[in-house]
Amino acid sequence: MLQQTRVDTVIGYYHRFLQRFPSIAALAEAKEEEVLSLWQGLGYYSRARNLHRAARLITDRYGGQFPHTYEEVRSLPGIGDYTAGAILSIAFDQPYAAVDGNVLRVITRLTGLEKDITRPETKKELSQMVRPMIPLAHSGDFSQGLMELGALVCLPLEPLCDQCPVQSLCTAYATGRQNELPVRKKRDKPLKTIFYRVAVIQDQDCLLLEHRRKETLLGQMWGFPLVEEGSARSLESLFWEKYGLKIKLGKNLGRVTHIFTHQVWQMDISSYLLLPGTAFASTLHWIPEEEQKNLAIPTAFRKVLQVIKPG
DNA sequence: AAGTCGGGGTA
DNA sequence: TACCCAGACTT
Incomplete structure (x- = not known):
């Protein structure tokens, strides 16, 4: 639900969804119609269909047990690099990075990387830069802390550098470039x-x-x-x-x-x-x-x- | 690499 | 207006 969607927008949907589908089995047994109905208004409806498919797939292929390896989780429908990293680190405390929009912003500023973050190549490079920072224990806390830093302090516009715990390590702050980063290619044609x-x-x-x-x-x-x-x-x-x-x-x-x-x-x-x-x-x-x-x-x-x- | 896929909050 | 959000998938 959180893919490209603000936490505040998701919360209500999240509670209604889990009340109706409290387990993978409950979701797997539901009709797609009902899943979509609970998702209405949230947008990106393929997320709902993929989540439903994933629940059925886990039921069929893994006997209802959510898989614990990165490759298995990453292969589920609707789970890409970010979500796989988030699940592995937060749910299972394994040392994987969850590189979302927040993290891309934090790391480009921290390192002063001026490349276009909409390019897959740039995302890979930034993920590589995060990897050695991940602690072997409590990596879930690290993932959430990094995202939270982006969400609360390292804001897209006018970041709160005075409140930043890593200000002394930040290239963008040192060079006064925090408002120019990250670089993101913008749409050229009008809608x-x-x-x-x-x-x-x-x-x-x-x-x-x-x-x-x-x-x-x-x-x-x-x-x-x-x-x-x-x-x-x-x-x-x-x-x-x-x-x-x-x-x-x-x-x-x-x-x-x-x-x-x-x-x-x-x-x-x-x-x-x-x-x-x-x-x-x-x-x-x-x-x-x-x-x-x-x-x-x-x-x-x-x-x-x-x-x-x-x- | 570019296009597709929702909706809402914010300046 | 335009940007951006705890992105993924298809072409």
Whole structure:
């Protein structure tokens, strides 16, 4: 959960998740739908799917016992170099480094390394620099201490060098370069904006929602039916071709903008009337109000819900 | 190496 | 706006 996500954001999800899935076995037995539902709003949903897969894999391959070697842990889905190092050092007190964004920042400043930290090669070099610092005992404390130093003292902007326990060892402090480090290549192209028309189709207290195809962004999550605008074709024919929906335009309900890491969605929302006799695609389902809160609906579509059902 | 994948807090 | 967050995976 903590991958690319702040601790404060995670805490609530963490407690709800562990209450529902208190063991590897409990998680392994669950349906993916329910795992995603508990993850909704947290983002990077492949993390939830990988965690679920890992639980099943541990159950099948290791008899439910979490593996204790770096290679075995690293090979689990969703566990990369950072997470493997974190688990081995913190959970099992083995001398591995957990090099996250905090540690990259601390070490580049400490050593004055001016290379681009987004490059895999630079991350490897920094991991090599941490290795000889790892104590053979209590390496978990060392991992957490190094990350904590980055999170609380060696801040991205305006680090608190006066409070830093390793100030006397720090190259960046000595040279006054702490605000120039780390070096990180920035995005060159602006985000692409995609313009969508969202169809709100209601029948009493039911909404027509789509279970999104796996290959799409926000795949296997629930959302509103939508088509991309900009082509010469009419919206009605686009909905017909994509979903087999025969619908007639109702009134305009508003606009929602949602920013992802790599693209922006601008969604114009309209109510539509379902014309009789349509046999729409199997990905579409009538969802009654009481079930809507338990579905895995990501934030982009929660915003649409908010527009049509304020409060 | 570059692109993909969420969402929110902060200046 | 833009950056960054206890990154991993695919292309």
